[in-house]
Amino acid sequence: MDCRLRRGATTFGSVKTPAELTETFRANGLKVTPQRQLLFGLMHGNTVHPTAEALYAEASERMPGISLRTVYQTLTDLASMGELRLIDVGSGATRFDPNTDDHHHVVCSSCGEVRDVYVAGSDRLKVDGLDGFTVEQASILFSGTCTACAAEVDKVSRASARGEERKPTNPKERMS
């Protein structure tokens, strides 16, 4: 099935609703707690690829006292059930993606924003040098500049052309 068609079929790609996740948890013998339900809701349709800390901050607003440990636990549970993908864009903290479609990511090297992308034929790449390795999966991480940061850079370079002071941008960027 084409993933873009599948995306069209639901609002948020292949993402289970909180109610469906509740069922899935029970079906797997896990209990459904208020903390978990809150997190199901916060992840549903979430396209920002939050870190555990970010999600914890959001969760804390609605449920003061919830533990960061519980956030990690629940995200890990979701991931091991295949309802969530863990992604690493090289910024230190793991990011969580409720979209379970076959997709990949772009990260803005300036602001760190992460976005889902779909790559045609990514499951049929011609790979040389495998030397016996059996490939089960490919994940592609693109890096580049988002529109907002591109505009910002453009603004700054115009300013510098006018002789104004140049502000340093960019957080640390590590992976080549």
Next chain:
Amino acid sequence: MDCRLRRGATTFGSVKTPAELTETFRANGLKVTPQRQLLFGLMHGNTVHPTAEALYAEASERMPGISLRTVYQTLTDLASMGELRLIDVGSGATRFDPNTDDHHHVVCSSCGEVRDVYVAGSDRLKVDGLDGFTVEQASILFSGTCTACAAEVDKVSRASARGEERKPTNPKERMS
């Protein structure tokens, strides 16, 4: 230029010799210390994608007293000069790759071995959903099973078919 041709031209792909790195360091106004020379040598032609700790262990054998801090420092310097690539296979520690060809990686999800692979057309992937993002770079991480681990799994499953006890395999594996 085709990277495979380029690989044929030198023994280890696009990898500078310790002597060349020495020149490069001096040209960049950096000093060449015995510690750095040792690390140049250890990285030259190194295809195992070592972590900083692993390299530190090797370096310590030949130069007792060398500091882990210095290993990190030198690797970082090499990377910022483009003589080394930092890679993250999701196992926690950053790995270092002296091959600066345009290539990608496969990681064995069982033993963690990392190998270089070349992907035809990886710079011309058809990407949907960029939404204004300008892509500067793509890195592809394949995961799968190396030949040694595949053989091991096969052996274990034969044993289990014979009713023998099944040993658990695999270290933790995190990224989906």
Next chain:
DNA sequence: TTCTCAATCTGCAATCCATGCGAATTAGCA
């Protein structure tokens, strides 16, 4: 509804990886 107990939650300690810092040392040039 109440009981029961394993699953869960929470907070804190511990771990792993990586970097900041400052005093002592040293490469490389004059």
Next chain:
DNA sequence: TGCTAATTCGCATGGATTGCAGATTGAGAA
């Protein structure tokens, strides 16, 4: 040979994540 900025090293620090143990609670059984 001497100078000086770069480098080394060890220790402390910081961020992300997990281990642990006692208190709490979901959800099936009575």
